[in-house]
Amino acid sequence: MEKKQAYTFTSADAENYDFYLGPVIFEPYARYLAAHIDAAGLSAVLELACGTGRLTRHLRKALDADVALWATDVSSDMLAIAKRELSEDGINFKAEDIQHLSFPDNTFDLAVCQFGMMFLPDKQQGFDEIYRVLKPGGKLVCLTWDSTLNNPLYKLLINELIVPCFDGEDTARFFTPFSLHDPQQLTGWMGNAGFKNVAVNTVMLPSGITSAVRLETAIFRKHPLGQAVLDKSEAAFEDVAQKFKAGILERWGDGDISYPTSALLTLGTKPVAG
Numbered sequence: 001m002e003k004k005q006a007y008t009f010t011s012a013d014a015e016n017y018d019f020y021l022g023p024v025i026f027e028p029y030a031r032y033l034a035a036h037i038d039a040a041g042l043s044a045v046l047e048l049a050c051g052t053g054r055l056t057r058h059l060r061k062a063l064d065a066d067v068a069l070w071a072t073d074v075s076s077d078m079l080a081i082a083k084r085e086l087s088e089d090g091i092n093f094k095a096e097d098i099q100h101l102s103f104p105d106n107t108f109d110l111a112v113c114q115f116g117m118m119f120l121p122d123k124q125q126g127f128d129e130i131y132r133v134l135k136p137g138g139k140l141v142c143l144t145w146d147s148t149l150n151n152p153l154y155k156l157l158i159n160e161l162i163v164p165c166f167d168g169e170d171t172a173r174f175f176t177p178f179s180l181h182d183p184q185q186l187t188g189w190m191g192n193a194g195f196k197n198v199a200v201n202t203v204m205l206p207s208g209i210t211s212a213v214r215l216e217t218a219i220f221r222k223h224p225l226g227q228a229v230l231d232k233s234e235a236a237f238e239d240v241a242q243k244f245k246a247g248i249l250e251r252w253g254d255g256d257i258s259y260p261t262s263a264l265l266t267l268g269t270k271p272v273a274g
Contacts, residue, residue: 014077018052018085020218024208026054026115029143029263032205033114034058037141044068046108046133048098049116051075053082059112060088070108072096073116098126103133110134114143115263118180127193136272140195144180146202146262153207153259154178156247157219161240165229174225186266195268203265206258212248220244 033055039062050056050071060069070092073079083093096102098113099122111130120126130140148154163171180186183200190198210218220226220241230237252259 014052014075014081016218016222017078018054018081020214020222022052022054024210024215024218025261026051027208028205028261029114029203030055030058032203033112033141033143033265034062037062037110037112039063039067042067042109044108044110045070046103046111046130047071048096048111048113048130049073049119050082050093051078051114051116053086055112055114056082056091057086057088060086060091065090068092070094070103074098099129101129101133105132106135107133108135109138111138111140112142113140115145115177117142118144118177123180124189124192127189127195131193131195131270134270136270138270140190140266140268140270142186142266143203144186144264144266145178146264147181148175148178150181150262151178151260152251153215153219153248153261156251157225157240157244160247161243162225162229165232165236165240174228181264183264186264190266190268194270196271198266198268200264200266202262204260204262207261209256209258211257212245212252212254215248216241216245 037059042063043066045059045063045067047056047059047070050073053071056069056071063069067090069090071082072094073082074095074097076095079093079095094102098116099120111134113130117123117126134140145151148158158174162174186200187198226237226241229240248257
């Protein structure tokens with residue numbers, strides 16, 4: 001039996017992902033991450049799970065012009081948007097599965113992954129592959145979402161509204177983006193891969209400016225989460241949509257709003273032999 005998915009973004013979903021979610025969810029962390037990268041001495045940088053290029057744009061600006069930047073993603077639909085939106089020279093786009101990277105050993109000085117590792121079926125293999133393609137002394141900078149319990153918008157939508165619609169069923173798929181919130185688990189996989197000086201820190205940022213109607217549209221009505229509920233029941237879909245919007249209005253008000261988000265920033269270094 002094929003395992004059910006809740007976060008597959010293809011075709012129109014990828015466009016909605018970029019238009020609705022990009023400025024609100026991913027842009028704040030992209031700016032943060034690019035601003036906290038030490039660009040000194042870098043010659044080759046690998047971005048993994050680049051999506052529609054939110055972080056890619058800021059990385060290219062943060063790096064010296066002669067630094068080679070590879071932006072990769074497993075989704076051709078996501079890459080197509082990134083290529084279309086980014087006209088900067090010096091970005092090499094390539095379809096890549098993090099678990100089976102095509103690059104030679106010891107290629108990159110820095111690997112960066114913003115909100116992609118959570119989706120890998122074999123996460124240890126992913127960390128192993130990143131370690132392999134890094135040069136000795138190379139670093140991995142990785143962002144993953146904190147638990148839904150520390151991300152109130154998703155706690156409202158998933159824990160409080162969606163999960164009850166699937167009573168008695170396996171609902172783990174709805175928590176996939178928030179599945180790497182345990183620092184011990186992250187340090188364990190990093191350590192097993194060979195990384196040293198591993199550190200996991202919490203980063204809390206306000207979302208981009210948005211509205212209750214836009215959030216209802218972005219994260220439910222035009223999102224695979226909403227499609228999962230609609231496949232279950234049209235009545236449940238409308239009920240969740242209305243309750244989600246009401247919950248947003250109650251917690252963060254009407255008009256232009258911003259809500260709190262929380263993520264984990266994991267850092268590690270491939271040791272220099274000897």
